Amino acid sequence: MPRPPSPSRRAVLLGAGLALAVTGCGVRLEDDAPDLPLVPRRTPISGEAALLAMVTSLSRETDATSVPPGAAGERVETLVDALTELEVPEAEIRRAREADPTWTEAEDVAVYEGALRECQPGLLPLVGSLAVARVLRGPATLWAKEPPTAWQVTDPARSAAQDTRAALWSLTVVTARAGGDERSTVQAVVAGLQELLSRQVVAGDDDGSTAPLGYDLEESLATPDERATLVRETLATLGARYLALLTSLADDRDAAHEVVAWAAAPLRLGDPWQVEVGALPGLEG
Structure with a gap:
């Protein structure tokens, strides 16, 4: 039986394909502000593309698939509040909430993995909690399990x-x-x-x-x-x-x-x- 793709391989998939997926759904990775002399464009927060894709995923999660049933609404509001506090533009968040995901289930899991790996440290507990709920939603085999190795700090x-x-x-x-x-x-x-x-x-x-x-x-x-x-x-x-x-x-x-x-x-x-x-x-x- 083939082993599920490793997290590192899935991260490559995410980096290569997520921008196309989320922009195809209407989620943009930059502000719509015009390029003006001496006015720099906003620098996205770490992992912003994946975090906005998580907003899309949670916004389309149904009561039947959510674990526990009906929990996705509270989860997306918590994530949106966190992104708003970090000054992700309201327009970007709104587009993410209104978008229809075009990715596969494996790519949806890759969104959560990408956010977990790329988000800034202060978001890690929240993103980890959201990822746990995604693992419980299944199928668990999509959450790749690498052979155990010693951590950097044990x-x-x-x-x-x-x-x-x-x-x-x-x-x-x-x-x-x-x-x-x-x-x-x-x-x-x-x-x-x-x-x-x-x-x-x-x-x-x-x-x-x-x-x-x-x-x-x-x-x-x-x-x-x-x-x-x-x-x-x-x-x-x-x-x-x-x-x-x-x-x-x-x-x-x-x-x-x-x-x-x-x-x-x-x-x-x-x-x-x-x-x-x-x-x-x-x-x-």
């Missing part, structure tokens, strides 16, 4: 691995208390988190030598409802803690791309457990 990945180990310990206890179908469902979550942990230890160059031998678990796990509550809280917390890493990854956008996939994973694993996904994952509350 501390954030080690922090993620610490959180994942603690979650796995808790869910292992849940598995021991559960039975039948409940146990099988928890084991599926454990398997998914173990896959994440394997990537995190590589990213963090983490040999596990500083990992604690055990953890305190104060919650009662006597009933299925109590165990389900712990699973939901654990997965929701993991997603938010992974996304919080983005603030320290402005200089390593490959790592930021990986974190988006990490943050989406526990939310997807939590679907059978009714884990709530907010309109802006990791940014609410």
Whole structure:
């Protein structure tokens, strides 16, 4: 089976084709101001083309495809507010909102990847949250998964691995208390988190030598409802803690791309457990 295109290849696709795609939809990359002597044209913000294309994508997302249903409206308003604050012209934003996307689904994912890689550092948490929602919308195979490599700065990945180990310990206890179908469902979550942990230890160059031998678990796990509550809280917390890493990854956008996939994973694993996904994952509350 062929491997999905890598992020770097998709970034090339974005750079080569996005300008044509968005201008074909009516989104322009520059102001309409005439060239006047001694009056410089506005310099677009970092990643502006991809960010405006995200506005177009979100504006055309339907209630049926949005995760959670009906969330795209809040997401696009939040992104528009951020772009307005950064002085992206209202006319550019309006054209983006009114445009009809002409790109394929793979190219739509490339828009989010491009924005994540090119946006200025202050926008990274918001763009990362929007990208998580796009990954959850699927298909997940379009979000390319490169072989894990050590990050430029390993501390954030080690922090993620610490959180994942603690979650796995808790869910292992849940598995021991559960039975039948409940146990099988928890084991599926454990398997998914173990896959994440394997990537995190590589990213963090983490040999596990500083990992604690055990953890305190104060919650009662006597009933299925109590165990389900712990699973939901654990997965929701993991997603938010992974996304919080983005603030320290402005200089390593490959790592930021990986974190988006990490943050989406526990939310997807939590679907059978009714884990709530907010309109802006990791940014609410």
